[in-house]
Amino acid sequence: MTDGLEADVEEMDEIAERRDELATRVRTHAGEIARELAVFQGGDYGQETFNTDGGSWTLKYEAGDVQYLRFDPKSGSEIYVVSSKQPPEPEALEMAMADYGAFVAAYNEYVRSFEGILADVSDEFPEAESTAELVAERDRIVDRIRDVCNAMASQLHRYDGEYGTYATTISGTRWELKWEEDLASYLRVGGSDGVYLLSQYGPPAAPEVRRLADDVPAFVADFNEHVADLEADLAQVSFGDD
Incomplete structure (x- = not known):
């Protein structure tokens, strides 16, 4: 019978490395969305929530950068895909990433919903009286x-x-x-x-x-x-x- 102390220990370095690589890419990509929202909404900070079939995504930003990206699935606990703390567990990240494409699509639809919103706004104004x-x-x-x-x-x-x-x-x-x-x-x-x-x-x-x-x-x-x-x-x- 083999002593348990002599059994090989499975390493998780590759999983952690892949998790960190994916989390970094998501932070960069979500940061682009955060900057677009900051420019559009005209403020240094704010947040927006986007609904998908799988749940809801809340993106909070400050100074044009993402503060956190939270996924609230319709079943299960919320997942902070991007945050100031450590990356999520690999299984949680995998679950969230399965819906990430839908989040981006919801954001794009949000942007398209404003197309032409200023088309009928006049840029002709009366003269300002001189003081x-x-x-x-x-x-x-x-x-x-x-x-x-x-x-x-x-x-x-x-x-x-x-x-x-x-x-x-x-x-x-x-x-x-x-x-x-x-x-x-x-x-x-x-x-x-x-x-x-x-x-x-x-x-x-x-x-x-x-x-x-x-x-x-x-x-x-x-x-x-x-x-x-x-x-x-x-x-x-x-x-x-x-």
Whole structure:
């Protein structure tokens, strides 16, 4: 009687090698379908399910590459033909590959179902109105506001230092002018989450300029009163008998 330890062990290298080779080819082929779906559907990621007589195939893709290809047979457990994990067992892969051609045919039919879908869509569109005049008028008003605020900044620089902020309330809303030397850094209306009538990043939207521009004279008038009060206070300073 032959000892079992002396029996030959059947090697599975060839089966595993064939399985891995087939799985690689399927990944490459399914990757082509994934890229086509990504281009067609206009997104970096998504998934689509295709039904066959043998079951259903779900292809999930991301960044134009296949994430997984899952076969759900009408009888039996689901099979991940392509996944981020190890390839399926050879028997499972063989079962899935028997239906793979039907999956590709279902995909092709899916693509053909969209033929002519854009044929009746017109590519004639009305002319878009230009905002050039509106922008020019917005910029003219903002430039005028900047000129006034720079003049205020120059006076504040002379009186109150190289940089700082001047704030007041106009029509119940906080207005804040920040200056650096003789220039206005920003004019903000409405607190930290407010609208920047002036800033280093560009002008505000035209509707905001329209909403706030009428209050600029009141802001300047308030500043002038502030200066007048300062002058009056200084006039009262005495160094003794004249």
